[in-house]
Amino acid sequence: SSDLMQSVAAQRPFFFDHIQEIIDNAFREFEGLTGRSYERVMTYRTEDADYLILGQGSIIPSAQVVADYLRNTRKIKVGVVDLVMFRPFPADLIGKILKGKKGVAILERLDQPLASDLPIAREVRATLAKCLENDGYKTGKPYPALESYSQKDMPVIYSGSFGMGSRDLQPEGIIGAVENMLPDGKHKKMFYLSIDFLRDAAFTPKQKAYQETIADAYPQIKDLAIRGSENPNLMPKGAITVRFHSVGGWGAITTGKNLAMTLFDLLDYHIKANPKYGSEKKGQPTTYYLAAAPEPIRVNCEYFFVDVVLSPDPNVFKHTNALAGLKEGGCFIIQSERSKPEEVWNDIPRQYQQLIIDNNIRIFYIDGFRIAREEATDPELQLRMQGIAFQGAFFAASPVMQQAGLTDASLLKAIEDQVKSKFGGKGQRVVDDNMRVVKRGFDEVHEIKNKVISTDSGEKTNRQTVLPLPTMLKHMPQSASRLSDIHRFWEQTGNFYQRGMGNDNITDPFIGLSVMPAASSLFRDMTGIRFEHPEWIPNNCTACGDCYTVCPDTAIPGLVSELSDVLNTIVTRVKKNHGEVNALPKAVRQMESKVRALFTSEKTDATVNDYIQEAIDQMLEENKDEQLAKEFKWFREELGDFRIALTRPYFELHEKDAPGSGGLFSITVNPTTCKGCMECVQVCNDDALRSVPQTEASVARLRKEWDLWTDLPNTPDQYKRIDDLEEKIGPL
Ligand code: SF4
Ligand code: SF4
Incomplete structure (x- = not known):
């Protein structure tokens, strides 16, 4: 309405112009109540500084440590400006603090590519422009609350974007922002920190070629990002830094929190912990950082220099250099189900064995999963329990106990106190469960002493290699x-x-x-987050369809196939993997009737797979041909242990109507999507699905069978059992 103008304009003199004073008073009052003092803008070593870092929030303590470091090591006078309040913009204070400096790097956790500047840089530039306008007035300055600047008072303004999406900013990035301002720096006016537009060394040849295309089209692109010349360790003296390598969904955050609390209780240290989490990480590798130090830890970032690495993820070396940043003489603890130290050692790829030896790293292993399985009274708690076993292992293996002068008894007492305060309300049994696991973790962690580069350690994948296609x-x-x-x-x-x-x-x-x-x-691959998977027992299956109806992830589809389709699919796969075959297609066609004959032989316990194997034996008996024997060997490899059932609804009923028309039913687990919830096992009333522990061999089998399954044709129409098409009800 027409009086909107008045209502907006009135806000300036009657409200907004008072905010600054109200805030200053509020800060004083807050200080009186808490002892903590705030200003609209706070500074750190700015008075004598030549160069300033200006920012907000968690970058400030990191920038302060970097300022100290650059002053100590390079005599560069750096100061830090903490913009505590953005609105009302503290132009009066900013004008004073920035006056006469050589440069100010304004670092903001955002990007606004269409604006003339990022928001804080925009405000600072406007402020300094007003200060320049004030120049030359003896009285009646146009902006009386602001400083007057002559041209020489004007610092060069640099604007940097960092940390979007919680991206890590290392001291290196802040050093880069300072180096950019130095006389021999690049003087980029706008830049990004901690990302690479193009990487100096591409990870793969494909990526290298791709980078070249980008560089051709955008020759300046690389210069948008700046990097510092070094990334120093800025942890306080006496700090202990720990990194976890785990898998999303394994409870690493709880483990990390518990460990942090125990360290705090035991050592009375300052703690900082940075988990990386989010549901999108479920089943993916995750890391968790933790530091404990006798003085406050100012630097806010992931830790590149760590004393201890804990890896509840037994497969960590397959995807990550888990030793990255581990200090010389550091300590590495990995989950392993192996019982002998040499077996655990042999699982480690050779290049990492070398690193362990060269850097004098102490390496330990523990089967936290087994401890958790054996001790957790509630299976739901198994994952968390594995973490608790690692906590015990951490104290047994790391130098913390020595450092804190703890005995076994005093350590366990402190952990028990912490467990009690956390779980005491849930009853003594929960406390006892946890303590048993901690003690076992403490006792059952073993060190690998005999570290010799082994000849049989597989060259497993590392971060530089190309992952296979899902x-x-x-x-x-x-x-x-x-x-x-x-x-x-x-x-x-x-x-x-x-x-x-x-x-x-x-x-x-x-x-x-x-x-x-x-x-x-x-x-997505859920292999890493399940410990068990369903196993199908075809001869018990009635094809009721309950399992695939209930599976929340459509991870256990049922399929009906014609015998000829199954056999032909395998022949096609043999051809794909071994090139042309001569005798096999015809022989397999002939074999079909033999398999069918065996179907009616009603041998107890024999499976369809057994019948196919037997029919192959018969074929080979009748045709003593070397080539055929070789091709059938390939056929057997492709068929593997693929399971098929002769069920009443799909086989017997069809056979009764028309002999030879019965379909073969199969239930196959999708190893990438099955998360091991076992709902399918629970719903199966015929003991046709059982939960089995997952092993490397069982995963390999599941993958192979799934691969074959994906080549099989869809269920032919004659086998579809749809009770109500409208309602989409029916077992298949
Ligand atoms: S495995 Fe069990 S639940 Fe699934 S179709 Fe067979 S009998 Fe039914
Ligand atoms: S265990 Fe769960 S996710 Fe896996 S197939 Fe069974 S119901 Fe589906």
């Missing part, structure tokens, strides 16, 4: 548009996440559009 992705066609192509997305983004390197994918035009091709869930 199984389901192999079946996806390439899309005509690069933007919506899931294969392109896998190469440029997906595989980085899979290796726990989500921060390292390059800054390219596709990522700039934030477009995610459909079906990226195919990248």
Whole structure:
């Protein structure tokens, strides 16, 4: 309405112009009540500084440590300006603090590419422009609350963007921002910290070629990001830094928190912990950082220099250099189900064995999963219990006990106190459960003493190698548009996440559009987050369909196939993997009737797979041909242990109507999507699904069977059992 103008204009003199005073009073009052003093702008070593870092929030303590470091090591006079209050913009204070400085780097945790400056830089520039306007007035300055600047008072303004999406900012980034301002610096007016538009060394040849295309089209792109010349360890003296390598969903955050609390209780140290979490990390590698120090820890970032690495993730070396940043003489504890130290050692890829030896790293192993399985009275608590076992292992292996002058008894007492205060309310049993696990972790962690580069340690993958394509992705066609192509997305983004390197994918035009091709869930692999998986016993199965109806992840599909389709699919796979075959296709056609004959032989306990194997034996008996024997060997390899059932609804009833028309029923577990919830096992009333512990061999088998399953044709129409099409009800 027409009086809106008055109501808005009235806010300036009657309200907004008073805020500054109100705030200053509030800060005084707060200080009186708490002893903590705040100003609208706070400064650190700015008075004699030549260069300033200006920012807000968690970057400030980090910038202060960097300022101290650069003053001590390079005699560069750096100060830090903490913009506590953004509105009303404290122009009066900013004008005073910045006056006469050589440069100010304004670091902001955002980007506004269409604005003339980032928000704080915009305000600072406007403030300093007003200070310049004040120049030359003896009285009646146009901006009386502000300083007067002559040209020589004007600092050079640099603007940096960092930390979006909680991206880590190392001291290196802040050092880069200072170096940029120095006389021999690059003097970039606008820059990004802690990202690479193009990487000096590409991770893969494909990425190298791709980077070259980007560099050709945008020759200046690399210069948008600046990097510091060093990344010093700025932890306080006497600090202990710990890194966890775990898997999303394994409770690493709880473990980290518990450990932090115990360290705090035991040592009375200052603690800082930085978890990386989020539901999108479920099943993916995760890290957790923790530091404890006798004085406050100012630096806010992931730790590149660590004393102890705990890896509840037994597969960590397959995707990450878990030794990165581990100090010389540091301590590494890994989950392993192996019982002998030499077996654990042999699991470690050779290049990491070398690193361990060269850096004098003490390496320990523990089977936290076994302890958790044996001790957790509630299976739901197993994952957390593994972490608690690691807590015990941490104290047994790390130098903390020595440092704090603790005996075994005093340590366990302190842990028990902490467990009691945390779980005491849940009853003594929970406390006892936890303490048993801690003690076992403490006792059952073993050191590997005999560290000799082994000849049989497999050259397992590391972060530089290319991950294999996810199984389901192999079946996806390439899309005509690069933007919506899931294969392109896998190469440029997906595989980085899979290796726990989500921060390292390059800054390219596709990522700039934030477009995610459909079906990226195919990248997800739940193998790492389950300990058991369902196993199907075909001869007990009645094909009731309850399991695949109940599975929340559609991870256990039922399928009906014609015998000929199963056999032909295997022949096709043999051809694909071994090139042309001569005798096999015809022999397999002939074999079909033998298999069918065996179906009616009603041998107890024999499975369809057994019948196929027996029919192959018969074929080979009748045809003593070397080539055929070789090709059938390949056939057997492809068939593997694939399980098939002769069930009443799909086989017997059809056979009764028309002999030879019975279908073969199979239940196959999708190893990438099954999360091991066992709902399918619970719902199966026929003992046709059992929960079995997951092993490397069982995972390999599941993957192989799933791969075969994906090649089988869909259930033919004659076997579809739909009771109500409208309601979409029916077992298949
Ligand atoms: S496995 Fe069990 S639940 Fe699943 S179809 Fe067979 S009998 Fe039914
Ligand atoms: S264990 Fe759970 S996720 Fe896996 S197949 Fe069974 S119901 Fe599905």
